[in-house]
Amino acid sequence: MNPALRKPLIAGNWKMYKTVSEAVNTARELVACAASAPVEVMIAPPFTALASVAAVVRGTPVALAAQNLHWKNEGAYTGEISPVMLTDVGCQYVIIGHSERRQFFGETDDTVNARIQAALTHKLIPILCVGETEAQRESHETFSVLDKQMVKGLEGVPFAADSHLVVAYEPVWAIGTGKTATTDQIQEVHAFLRGVIDKRLDNPLAKSVRILYGGSVKPENASEIMNMPDVDGALVGGASLSAATFDRIIHF
Numbered sequence: 679m680n681p682a683l684r685k686p687l688i689a690g691n692w693k694m695y696k697t698v699s700e701a702v703n704t705a706r707e708l709v710a711c712a713a714s715a716p717v718e719v720m721i722a723p724p725f726t727a728l729a730s731v732a733a734v735v736r737g738t739p740v741a742l743a744a745q746n747l748h749w750k751n752e753g754a755y756t757g758e759i760s761p762v763m764l765t766d767v768g769c770q771y772v773i774i775g776h777s778e779r780r781q782f783f784g785e786t787d788d789t790v791n792a793r794i795q796a797a798l799t800h801k802l803i804p805i806l807c808v809g810e811t812e813a814q815r816e817s818h819e820t821f822s823v824l825d826k827q828m829v830k831g832l833e834g835v836p837f838a839a840d841s842h843l844v845v846a847y848e849p850v851w852a853i854g855t856g857k858t859a860t861t862d863q864i865q866e867v868h869a870f871l872r873g874v875i876d877k878r879l880d881n882p883l884a885k886s887v888r889i890l891y892g893g894s895v896k897p898e899n900a901s902e903i904m905n906m907p908d909v910d911g912a913l914v915g916g917a918s919l920s921a922a923t924f925d926r927i928i929h930f
C-alpha cells in the first residue's frame with residue numbers, strides 16, 4: 679500500500695443480495711462507522727436499491743457504485759442500465775467485467791472495453807475486474823490471461839487528464855470459496871499488474887490507478903492483505919453484506 683500516491687479503497691460488492699429496506703439499513707450502519715476509517719469506503723448495492731442508498735450516503739464518506747452498466751446512453755436494450763442513469767442516481771463508481779458476469783452473462787474483453795469507455799465518458803470511475811480460473815493458474819497461464827484482460831480491456835480507451843481507473847485482481851478460484859490467495863501470490867500478481875499499468879498508461883494516471891484484491895477477504899485476513907506493498911485496497915463480496923463485519927475490514 680502506498681498512501682502517499684493512492685488513497686486505499688475498500689469496496690463492498692453486494693451482488694444480488696438485499697431488498698431496498700435491507701440495503702438502506704446496512705448503508706445507514708456503514709455511514710456511522712466509515713468516517714473513522716483510514717480508507718475510502720464504497721458500496722455497490724443491486725440496481726433496485728441504488729436510489730434509496732444514494733439518499734443515505736450522499737454527503738458522507740461512503741461512495742456509491744453500480745455493479746454493471748451498458749455502453750449506450752439509451753435505447754432499445756431491454757434489461758440494461760445506462761451510464762446516464764447511473765450518474766443521475768448518484769453513482770461515482772461502476773464495477774466492470776466481474777468474473778461472475780464473464781462466467782454467467784457472456785461478458786467478453788470487448789464488451790468490458792466498451793463499458794469502460796462509456797463509464798469514463800460519463801465521469802464514472804470504472805473498477806476493471808481481472809482474474810484467472812483455477813485451471814488457468816494450474817497450467818501456468820495466470821500472467822498471460824491477466825495481460826490479455828488488461829490489454830484488451832483498455833485498448834484504445836481515451837483517458838482524459840481527469841480520468842480515474844481502479845483495477846481489481848480477483849482470482850476466480852478465490853471468489854466466494856473461502857480460499858484466499860496467499861499474500862505472496864497476491865503481491866506477485868499486483869506487482870505484475872502495476873508493471874502492465876505503468877507500461878500502458880501515461881503518468882500521472884498510471885501512478886493514480888489503485889489495484890484492489892478480491893476473493894474471500896474477511897476481517898481475519900484484511901490486515902495482512904492490505905499491508906502488501908502493491909495492494910491499494912480490497913473488493914469484498916460476502917463479508918461486506920453485514921455492516922459489523924465490513925466495519926472490521928475497513929478498520930483493518
Ligand code: PGA
Pocket residue numbers: 691848852853854855856892893894895913914915916917
Ligand atoms: P467474495 O467475493 O469476497 O465473496 O469472495 C468477492 C467478489 O466477487 O467481488
